[in-house]
Amino acid sequence: MRKVKSLKDLDQWRDDILLKQKRYEMTVSVCGGTGCHAYGCKKVRDQFAKGIKNNLMDKKIRLRFTGCRGFCERGPIVTIQPHGIFYQKVQEKDVPIILSETIGKGKVLENLLYEDTSTKRKISSEREVSFYKLQNRLLLGNNGLLDPAKIEDYIGIGGYQALAKALFEMEPEQIIDEVKASGLRGRGGAGFPTGQKWNDCRHAQGSPKYIICNCDEGDPGAYMDRSLLEGNPHSILEGMIIGAYAIGGSHGYIYVRHEYPLACQNGEIAIIQARKAGLLGKNILGSGFDFDVEIAKGGGAFVCGESTALVASIEGRVGEPRSKQVHTVNRGLWGKPTNLNNVETWANVPLIIERGSQWFSSIGNEKSKGTKIFSLVGKVKNTGLVEVPMGITLKEIIYDIGGGPQDGRKIKAVQTGGPSGGCIPASLFDLPVDFDSLTQVGSMMGSGGMIVMDEGTCMVDVARYFVHFLEEESCGKCLPCREGLKRMGQILDRITEGEGDEESLALLEELSEVVADTSLCGLGKTAPNPVLSALRYFRPEFEAHIHQKRCPAGVCTSLIQYVISEACTGCGACAKICPTQAIVGEKKQVHRIVAERCSKCGSCKDVCKVEAVMVQ
């Protein structure tokens, strides 16, 4: 790898890379995100590599193994440029045909194209796919253009140009002013103005100053940070170096969850490459500025996403938060001023520096600027990562991008903000998605999880799920959170088991108030949100559990039983699949479920072709 010692070197390197890339007539990109990995993208990639080599096409065709493309549900995804062909659900066996037909003869293979769910039309280009059409993929878009393990790819698309601009054309204060003017707010959830945080840290007393990137993406149902760090790690490094220069930081950490091995690996590779290239370490690009970054791994504790707990964890201690009377910008890592931002926040920084604050603030709405990545998951047709301008409505995200309900059942709510957020009912789907609107209705933006729920989702069960989640993850330092959540969990357990009484809901509300008011850190303070929002919008569901001992969604196992109706054709599929052999009946006769043996797993309902299995 070459070492760049000046701005001129960087430009020269980029020119050389582009010249080299021009030699190729075609680029085949195979998505290597974690979702596609589960569908076997590695085999697809290997098959392409073999095929290209065997056909002596390696001088003409470039094979790229990219980061996550977002449309995970349709993986493995393969795109072919410059034609712009978008193939989905590509399997190993399809590769030779793609090589001979599409690459050899320019023929588009219909069976691998995406079929529009409403018009049933086959779509050949990525831009025309409804999932992508409404998106504005400023950050995620680059994932498809580069191999995360190759710094050359990032340099080729203009990477580290923003850093060069910051180092050679701007003063640190100017950078902070630019970030302030852009209106960028922290993407970790709370939405604190980034420029202001940088300014506070720059003027904080003490040295050295530390820069931290928070990739402890603990919110269940959210994985945008993972995809950014996996798919485009250099953009995060570039953001961090610019931030460090503006703040006066000399050392940085990327704190990554241990559950994200590929993110750790790609982050590590990027750091090593950037060091070798002279973009990290001493005298970056010959500017005289020194800064280095290392990866710190988490240990599977949700609370470590909280800044003071994260700092304790990097120090090698138990991840317990402390009171925030003194902020981490003043006393953070080892008692020194520390600036901590989320992965997505850092990834926005190079864009703002390169294209200017005015351009950035033109995207979004009044108080929330730029784009936000959401992980659109749950009971929705098109699941994956979506990047949209702030201010777009929930309806547009769920119905236009997400394609509406997954299996015909009516969507009733969307959960945002993870365990600190809440459930927003379908009646409020015209709400613009920004920091303030979501908070107003009792939820929050959070890091960007968006879990769609339909009539088959029990809101009491969801509330119970979150409370148990947080009870398990509470570090135990303060009493309201440790004991309060435990009691809330017990009350909710009783309700789902059909043993709730008149006082349950009032007690639940009272406890929620105490836990929120008196807990030490953000985990406890926001813990009651999922319960309170569920009670606010779905109270009748709670009441049905308590008064009628009935679970309307058919989820709470103590309150339901599976039965087979007269519609049964006696095919025997259910009896065959039943793990507890609870289904009896003669062939071609109506079958019966023996209630004592039934584990209520629902496998019979999933497998029944005539919908004869019912929940009562």
Next chain:
Amino acid sequence: MDLKSVDFIVDKYQEKRTALISILHDVQDRYRYLPEEALRMIASRLRMDINEIYGVATFYKSFSLVPKGRHSITLCMGTACHVRGGPKILRELKSFLCIEPGQTTSDKQFSLNVVNCLGVCAIGPVMMVDQKFYGEMTPIKARRIIEKINNKRSGVKS
């Protein structure tokens, strides 16, 4: 117990106390759990109190002080997997393997773990067996995957 690897791992992180969590991860990868002897050795090499190390090793969920099975089954209990039926799969695995999450089967073949989120939410419910992801799980699919691994071991054709 051969503790050479522990020495090697601590050397790799230059005896830095701040690398404690990374050191514990590497040691666990090597021994499939955190043996007491290894923790004592780390304590002496990092000049830390063993209690402090025990505190860290028990606070973070990724670590185990008891030996793990040959195959690790990790089931995602994130919200997206939950609403798509993750709990049903957990019930099935618990009854099939006769263990609770965090435990290992008596033949030391399988360890069952649940995690908050594996970050593959789009294709939930997700299960990970020995670092390999399986998406869109159902109780029956999950059981078949385990059976297949088991059969491979005992030489039965599946």
